[in-house]
Each structure stands twice: as C-alpha cells, then as structure tokens.
Amino acid sequence: MYQDIETLKIERVLLDNVIKDFVAELSDEALESPLxxxxxxxxAYHKCLGYIMLHxxxxxxxxxxxxxxxxxQFGVDVGVTDLLAIIPDIKPEL
Known part of the structure; x- marks a missing residue:
C-alpha cells in the first residue's frame, strides 16, 4: 500500500487518530447495541458492538x-514490545 516506511508512519498516525476519536465518542449504550x-x-451476523470493538x-x-x-527474523531490533514494560509506573499514595 505504501512505497516507503515514512509514508506508512504518517498514514498509521492518521488512522490511529481516527480510531482514538471514534472510540472516545462511544457511549456505554452504543457499546451494548447490536451491529x-x-x-x-x-x-450475515448480528453481534454486540462492544465485543466487535474488543475483537x-x-x-x-x-x-x-x-x-x-x-x-x-530479518535481524531488525524491534525494541521492547512487552506492554507491561511500556505502561508507566505510578507512585502509590502514602
């Protein structure tokens, strides 16, 4: 779809923003509604939107x-991919 990694990065950020905006607008009622x-x-299928979003x-x-x-496999160091390592620590309230 894209000729180079830079174009892919730009498009990925744009699409991620569309997804974030869509999810931010979803209400509990919408998530419980059938799709x-x-x-x-x-x-043909009829499924709960919340489960579709989870999928x-x-x-x-x-x-x-x-x-x-x-x-x-191609020798590229992809860095840390463990979500737990990426989630920031929070300071416990004392």
Whole structure:
C-alpha cells in the first residue's frame, strides 16, 4: 500500500487518530447495541458492538505480533514490545 516506511508512519498516525476519536465518542449504550454486518463470504451476523470493538483491538495485536516476528527474523531490533514494560509506573499514595 505504501512505497516507503515514512509514508506508512504518517498514514498509521492518521488512522490511529481516527480510531482514538471514534472510540472516545462511544457511549456505554452504543457499546451494548447490536451491529449487523455481512462478512466476505456473504454470511450475515448480528453481534454486540462492544465485543466487535474488543475483537478489533485484539486482532490488531495479533497482526502487530506477526510483523514483530517477521522483522525479528530479518535481524531488525524491534525494541521492547512487552506492554507491561511500556505502561508507566505510578507512585502509590502514602
């Protein structure tokens, strides 16, 4: 889709912002509402939007793991990928 990594980075940031804006607008009511869709084979489904969103984010994680594996196999140091290591520490209240 993109000819170079810089263009991919720019587009990724733009798409991430669209996703963040969309999620920020979701209410509890919206997340509990049904979503009707038809998959690529023509099968119709009706599922809770909240579960669809959960799948959306989990599936991104799956693909990012695949990319990380491929980059590592090519000798690219992808850095720290453990979410727990990336989450900032908070100071406990004393």
């Amino acid at each position: 009707a869709y038809i998959n690529t084979t023509g099968t 959306f984010f989990n599936h991104q994680t799956h693909h990012r793991g695949q990319v990380t594996t491929l980059l590592s």
